[in-house]
Amino acid sequence: MALAPLGSFLVALLALVWLGSRWLRRRGAGWGHRTLCAAGPARADDVHALVVTAHPDDEAMFFAPTILSLGRFRAQLWLLCCSSGNYYNQGEIRKKELVQSCAVLGIPPSNVTVIDHR
Structure with missing residues (x-):
């Protein structure tokens, strides 16, 4: 049966992910003690985010x-769209x-960039 090795692999992978998450939790959130899910950044310029989308409308959908x-955390936001959606x-x-x-x-419009490179 070819599915038995795959099932064993998936169980081992899930166990490793679970153990890793427990280890990170014990270390205090893993990548630093302040996260966006906590109380939020201390200053507005603490968080910068680039959203990369494939097509227009992806940002909304x-x-x-x-x-x-x-935006609620006052992050400075940029958007990079990789096509203009020029199909029609x-x-x-x-x-x-x-x-x-x-x-x-x-x-802001100044932080929106559309590249359409074939």
Whole structure:
């Protein structure tokens, strides 16, 4: 049976992940004692975040909760979109929609970059 080795591997992997998380918890959050999930950063310039998306609309469809949460912590936000979404020759329209969407989410237009390199 080919599934038996795979099942054993997955059980061992889950056990390692669980042990690693217990070890990190004992060390005090692992990567420093202050995290975004705690009380938040002390100063507004403590947190910088770059959101990278593949297409326009991805920021709203997939990342809006994360972007809004970072905005509540006064994070400095940037967005990099890797295409203009020009499939139906609507690239310029979609770029404008992306900038407008980011403005609503708290990312200034000057911090939005669209690259469309084939």
